[in-house]
Amino acid sequence: MTDATDAIDLDDLQSLVVFRRPAPYWGSFVLARFDDEAQGRAALRGLLPHVVSAAEWGAGRRNLSVALGLTYEGLAALGVPSESLAGLPAQLRDGMAARASHLGDVGDSAPDNWQSPFGTGRVHALVSITAGNEALWRETLTAAGSAIDKAGVEIVGRQHVAALAGARTTFGYRDGISFPNIVGLPESPFTAPERPVATGEFLLGHPCESGAVLPMPQPDVLGRNGIFVGVRKIHTRVAAFRRFLKANSKDADGEELLAAKMVGRWRSGAPLSLAPTADDLSLMTDFDQLNNFTYADDPQGLKCPHGAHIRRMNPRDTSLATLSDPRIHRIIRQGAVYGPALPDGVLDDDGAERGLFFTFMSARADALEFLKREWIDDGNTFNLGSERDPIAGNNDDGEATFTIPARPVRRRLRGLERFTVTRGGEYAFVPSLTALRWLADLET
Amino acid sequence: MSTESSITSKLEEIKREMDQTLPHASEEARATLLAGIEEQLRSGKVEPGTTSAGRVGSRAGKVSELTVIAPLKSGGADRLRGLFKLTNGYFGAADRVGTVHDMRFVFLPGDEQMLFATTFDGDWDSYIDDFATQIPVEMDLLFSEVEGWPGIHDPSVKDFIVKYQHTAAGWYVASPDLTVADTRRAQKKAELVDEFLDNAGSL
Numbered sequence: 001m002t003d004a005t006d007a008i009d010l011d012d013l014q015s016l017v018v019f020r021r022p023a024p025y026w027g028s029f030v031l032a033r034f035d036d037e038a039q040g041r042a043a044l045r046g047l048l049p050h051v052v053s054a055a056e057w058g059a060g061r062r063n064l065s066v067a068l069g070l071t072y073e074g075l076a077a078l079g080v081p082s083e084s085l086a087g088l089p090a091q092l093r094d095g096m097a098a099r100a101s102h103l104g105d106v107g108d109s110a111p112d113n114w115q116s117p118f119g120t121g122r123v124h125a126l127v128s129i130t131a132g133n134e135a136l137w138r139e140t141l142t143a144a145g146s147a148i149d150k151a152g153v154e155i156v157g158r159q160h161v162a163a164l165a166g167a168r169t170t171f172g173y174r175d176g177i178s179f180p181n182i183v184g185l186p187e188s189p190f191t192a193p194e195r196p197v198a199t200g201e202f203l204l205g206h207p208c209e210s211g212a213v214l215p216m217p218q219p220d221v222l223g224r225n226g227i228f229v230g231v232r233k234i235h236t237r238v239a240a241f242r243r244f245l246k247a248n249s250k251d252a253d254g255e256e257l258l259a260a261k262m263v264g265r266w267r268s269g270a271p272l273s274l275a276p277t278a279d280d281l282s283l284m285t286d287f288d289q290l291n292n293f294t295y296a297d298d299p300q301g302l303k304c305p306h307g308a309h310i311r312r313m314n315p316r317d318t319s320l321a322t323l324s325d326p327r328i329h330r331i332i333r334q335g336a337v338y339g340p341a342l343p344d345g346v347l348d349d350d351g352a353e354r355g356l357f358f359t360f361m362s363a364r365a366d367a368l369e370f371l372k373r374e375w376i377d378d379g380n381t382f383n384l385g386s387e388r389d390p391i392a393g394n395n396d397d398g399e400a401t402f403t404i405p406a407r408p409v410r411r412r413l414r415g416l417e418r419f420t421v422t423r424g425g426e427y428a429f430v431p432s433l434t435a436l437r438w439l440a441d442l443e444t
Numbered sequence: 445m446s447t448e449s450s451i452t453s454k455l456e457e458i459k460r461e462m463d464q465t466l467p468h469a470s471e472e473a474r475a476t477l478l479a480g481i482e483e484q485l486r487s488g489k490v491e492p493g494t495t496s497a498g499r500v501g502s503r504a505g506k507v508s509e510l511t512v513i514a515p516l517k518s519g520g521a522d523r524l525r526g527l528f529k530l531t532n533g534y535f536g537a538a539d540r541v542g543t544v545h546d547m548r549f550v551f552l553p554g555d556e557q558m559l560f561a562t563t564f565d566g567d568w569d570s571y572i573d574d575f576a577t578q579i580p581v582e583m584d585l586l587f588s589e590v591e592g593w594p595g596i597h598d599p600s601v602k603d604f605i606v607k608y609q610h611t612a613a614g615w616y617v618a619s620p621d622l623t624v625a626d627t628r629r630a631q632k633k634a635e636l637v638d639e640f641l642d643n644a645g646s647l
Contacts, residue, residue, distance in 0.1 A: 210576045212597040321625035322542035322565070325577045364573070374570055380506070380543075380623050 008184035008199060008206075012225045012432045013054035016067035017202065017332065017361065018186050021176050022132035023167035027336050028141050029231070029357060030127040031117055031157035031426075032148055037079040037442075039152055040124065044068075044078070044440035046147030047127065050140065053433055058186055063132030066140060068436065069229055069428035071095070074124030075217075078439050084218050088429075089228070089365035095121065096230065096425040102369040104377045104394045109422035117156040118233065118424025125153075126231060126428055128359065130161075130336065159233065161336035161357050170236040170337060170354045171391070171419075172259070174269035174284070178291050178314060180330040190291040194316070197327050202227055204363050209328050214363050217429060222439070225432035227332075230368040232358045232425040238342040239349040241419045246347065248413050258413075261404050262390040264308035271310070276303040301405040306382040309391045312375045321383035329370060332361040355423070361430070392420050451485050500609040501568055505620025507545065510568050512560045513552070514608040520589030521555035527585070537582035542624055543571065558590065565623040569602050576601075 010018075034040030052066045070078070072092040076085055091099055097111035097119030105111060111119045127144055131137035148155060169175050179188035181196040184206075200208035204216035205224035216223030245255040256279065260266045266275060270283040273293040283290050295311065295318045298304055304311050311318065315326045339354030360368045374380075377394050379387035388395055390402040396418035404411040431439065458481055462474055469477075494502035501510050516524075528549065538544045543565040550559040575583050576596045583596040594600050622630070 210573075210580065210597050212576070212599065215599045320542075321628075322571065323540050323574055323578050324571065325574045328573055328577055370570060374566070378566075380565060380625050383625050383629055385623075385626055385629075386506075 008203065009225070010055035010058060010185075011053050012434050013203070014067045014430055014433065015052040015054050015057035015061075015065045016128060016229075016334065016359065016430060017227055018054045018057060019065040019067075019130070019334065020062070020179070020189060021130060021334060021336065022063055023176075024163035025130055025132060025161075025167070025336065026134050026137035026163075027128070027130035027161045028137070029157075029159040029161070030129070030141075030144065030148070030155060031123045031159075032125045032127065033117075033122050033154045033156045034074065034077040034124045035152070035154070037077065040074070040078045041440050041442065043125070043148055043151035043153040044436060046151050047144060048433075048436055048440060050144050050147060051433065051436065054185070064136060064140065065128065065130045066144065067128045067430060069126040069128070069231075069430045070439075071123055071126070071426055071428045073121050075429065075439075077124050079442050080222070080439070084222060087215075087218050089215070091228070091230070091365040091369070091427045092429060095119065096427045099369065099427075102366075103372050103422075103425075105422045105425075106394070107396060108418065109394070114422070114424040115233070118426060122156045123426050126426065130334075159338060159357055161338045164337050164341045168267065169335070169356060170238050170339065170341065171241055172267045173263055173265065174267065175335055176333075177265070177269050178310065178333075180332065188291070189287050191288045192291045193294055194327075197330050200363055201328060201330060202332060202361065202363050204228075208363065209325065216363075222431065222435045224435070226435055227361050227363060227430050228365040228367075229428050229430050230358075230360045230425060231428065232360070232368075233338070233423040234355045234358060235353060235421045235423050236355040237349065237417065237419050237421065238354065239347055240417050242342075243347050244415060244417065244419075247415065261305055261308060262402065264304045264310035272304040272308070273298060302407065305402075305404050307379060307384050307387055307390065307403055309389055312382065312389050313371065315382070318382075320381050322381045324381055328364070329367065329375070330362075331367050331371070334359040334361075353423075355420070365427070390416055390419075394418055451482070454485060455482055494615065499569070499606055501611050502615055503567075504615070504617040506565055506623050506626075507617050507620050508564055508566065508568055509612050509615050510560075510562050510564065511610050511612055512605060512608045513557055513610060514560070515591040516551075516556060516558050517589050517591050520591075521551045521558065524549065524558070524586075524589050525551070537579040540579065541571075541575070545624055563617070565625070572596075572602055 032043065034043065047068055050066050051068055052061055052064055057065065072085065072088060072095065096103070097114065100106065100111050117123050129137065129140050129144060131140055164170070167174065177190055178192070179190065180202070181188055181192060181194060182202050183196045183199045185199070198207055198209045200206035200213055204226050205213065205220065208214050217226065245258050249255040249258050256266065260272055265271050266279040268279050268281055268284050269290060270280045271290070271293055273295065274280065274283060274289060294316050295304065299319060306318065314330065335356045335358050338357050340352055342350065342354065376389040376392050379385050384403060387401055387403060393400070395416040400414070400416040402413045402416055404413070455478065459478060462477070466474070494504045496503060501508055535547065538547060545563040547560070547562045552559055580596045587593045592604070594604050
């Protein structure tokens with residue numbers, strides 16, 4: 001049930017929620033720590049003029065997003081009342097490092113191996129800047145940096161991101177194609193066959209898919225129109241991934257097909273559901289088609305395997321083995337590349353750090369944990385037993401498989417590795433503009 | 445794999461514990477128990493025992509248990525008896541859930557409390573939100589006779605369940621590595637293989 005008459009005040013939303021990453025892009029995540037309430041509030045007052053609202057983004061500032069998120073420690077440092085803090089979801093209260101077992105952050109991905117300052121409790125605020133040109137990025141970064149400096153706030157970490165050639169990920173795929181359409185918010189530029197998802201699945205204080213309003217930070221002025229985010233710095237083992245493709249293919253075309261089967265899209269972005277046997281480059285610029293498909297004509301996964309990354313993350317109309325509602329597990333995913341590309345054809349690891357800096361958003365604070373635990377690191381819902389996601393799964397036990405339905409017999413590949421490793425992450429709350437002003441003026 | 449010496453020392457440790465916890469057990473009972481534990485240790489099979497299934501409850505392999513003892517509204521037991529009689533063991537929604545191995549509803553003497561016990565796949569609260577959008581009527585029908593049931597849509601419903609949940613002290617699972625989906629798939633495969641062999645045999 002959705003409430004179409006529920007007007008959304010776009011002036012009150014941070015643009016991150018509606019932002020479509022430009023291509024190419026330049027960006028930074030600035031992580032800051034407040035010494036005390038007064039200093040934190042001064043920083044908020046200094047940063048507020050730089051934060052881009054959804055309305056401003058829609059009115060022509062499409063080349064820029066500046067967003068501000070606050071961790072539990074950050075909200076506490078700002079003097080948010082203790083009863084408000086106690087009412088925050090466990091993910092925020094405990095922090096992402098403490099939720100490692102819920103996220104499969106074990107082994108190489110364990111918080112003990114994370115890069116500082118992630119998981120140290122020293123991250124209070126995250127400032128996310130993404131711009132469509134280098135000059136705008138530098139100018140915005142300098143302005144935000146000086147606002148932070150002026151307040152005397154310590155910057156505890158910086159992560160710069162920038163598009164690789166063709167705006168591909170480090171694995172070589174085009175990304176940022178599938179956005180949920182949300183009642184009351186600007187439509188995704190990529191046409192999708194889905195009915196818009198209830199506002200309250202994303203923005204707090206609005207009815208969600210069940211018709212209820214999800215719990216939100218209190219008081220209402222703090223929670224309403226806010227959204228929970230999980231940021232994740234994910235290192236990609238590109239050489240190992242390429243070796244896997246090569247070892248399981250006859251030739252270069254076979255490698256591309258396998259790469260497509262693992263993700264559900266060719267590296268160009270064309271979905272297997274629309275281009276099942278060969279890449280279709282004409283789809284690359286066809287925004288009406290690129291995301292416009294269902295799985296109704298592919299119940300057996302002969303085109304797009306049930307275990308492919310995009311079919312797992314958004315099963316659409318797939319008949320599932322367990323009662324699940326894919327519409328309440330949609331997230332807004334913003335990904336940006338850090339590090340250099342591994343040059344074409346290189347099959348040996350060069351030791352460089354490269355990967356994706358993700359921002360995952362939902363009104364459900366446990367959205368990310370659900371997806372990682374249930375739909376990435378397990379296959380039960382997709383009737384795949386214990387099989388995990390071939391790209392994002394913890395496939396390092398030597399027993400991992402990836403099943404590709406085919407006629408007359410399916411292919412089952414072994415020898416997968418953990419191609420993605422968590423380097424750090426934080427849970428945060430991205431408040432509305434009203435809430436940011438409330439926080440900046442908070443007197444306790 | 446355990447070495448001979450580690451098995452021996454483990455057995456000695458269990459024997460000492462047994463003397464502490466079961467001082468009244470007969471020699472025969474102790475010997476039987478110890479022999480069983482030794483067999484399990486030597487079999488080298490999956491590590492026996494259970495882990496936590498989330499906030500409350502135990503988990504063995506892929507399977508978890510949930511036991512709730514909750515107060516009923518006045519007359520609730522009779523109304524639920526009527527419901528179960530009417531549906532005659534039909535729980536269509538549970539079939540659709542696809543993670544529930546079994547469910548039992550027992551009215552404790554006096555009809556003031558209901559014991560609800562179930563075995564299911566995965567973590568207990570992962571899919572509660574999905575039930576709220578997919579089978580809210582069925583969920584509320586079954587549990588609305590519970591005193592204070594907030595309704596499946598209420599954000600406090602997980603806390604409400606936890607309040608009345610008790611972790612099983614002892615629990616046995618025959619196939620801890622088979623989910624309901626795994627079992628259905630295996631059954632289907634067995635049927636298809638049989639059909640194939642039947643056809644091949646009749647050639």
